[in-house]
Amino acid sequence: MKVIVPLLLAAVTLAGCDQNMEVQPKYDAYAKAPLFRSGVLRDPPAGAMARDALEKNQDAAQRPALTAALLDRGHDRFAIYCSPCHGAGGDGNGRIVQRGMPSPTSYHDPRLVSADDQHFFDVITNGYGAMYSYASRVAPRDRWAIVAYIRALQLSRRASLDDVPAAQRSRLEAMP
Numbered sequence: 160m161k162v163i164v165p166l167l168l169a170a171v172t173l174a175g176c177d178q179n180m181e182v183q184p185k186y187d188a189y190a191k192a193p194l195f196r197s198g199v200l201r202d203p204p205a206g207a208m209a210r211d212a213l214e215k216n217q218d219a220a221q222r223p224a225l226t227a228a229l230l231d232r233g234h235d236r237f238a239i240y241c242s243p244c245h246g247a248g249g250d251g252n253g254r255i256v257q258r259g260m261p262s263p264t265s266y267h268d269p270r271l272v273s274a275d276d277q278h279f280f281d282v283i284t285n286g287y288g289a290m291y292s293y294a295s296r297v298a299p300r301d302r303w304a305i306v307a308y309i310r311a312l313q314l315s316r317r318a319s320l321d322d323v324p325a326a327q328r329s330r331l332e333a334m335p
């Protein structure tokens with residue numbers, strides 16, 4: 160009994176402590192903010208940056224080295240974020256297009272084959288016509304990975320036997 164009473168007291172007291180920061184005076188998003196003269200929440204001051212903005216800007220400006228790991232990552236992200244519309248091969252006939260989304264230009268169209276890498280990066284960042292921006296879902300480094308994978312897709316239809324390293328060529332030639 161001697162032990163139980165303080166334990167019970169502690170349990171009751173601690174239960175009362177479960178007041179986290181949800182319970183406090185604060186503005187909900189888009190709620191009226193009478194503290195300010197305009198009555199609405201302010202824009203951030205000029206020059207304010209999100210915590211990870213610097214890092215993201217650096218990643219956007221500096222493309223990562225082309226490695227097999229980068230291509231793998233690009234393949235993975237492309238399958239998730241792009242293939243639903245652009246199709247696994249980049250022809251512009253993904254599942255969503257089959258259900259009514261406007262059909263994007265094929266990545267194998269000569270205009271897109273000759274477009275530079277930055278164009279693809281920019282389309283992912285800013286969107287393009289009916290396609291919305293993927294900036295919030297695909298980090299800059301992953302955008303470069305996707306661009307590398309799209310280049311591989313394009314090359315896959317235009318490469319000649321001379322592009323294959325000599326060591327692997329005989330393997331290809333032996334294929335039926």
Ligand code: HEC
Nearest residue numbers: 240241243244261262263264279282283287288289290293
């Ligand atoms: C919800 C469907 C959808 C998804 C998902 C999507 N796109 Fe698109 N994309 C489109 C459509 C539609 C267009 C054509 C827009 C237009 O011409 O108005 C387009 C156009 C493009 C173009 C061609 C721009 C040009 O110069 O013609 C590129 C490159 C592109 N998308 C890349 C991507 C990449 C990379 C991803 C993945 C990160 C992606 N898209 C995801 C629908 C999509």
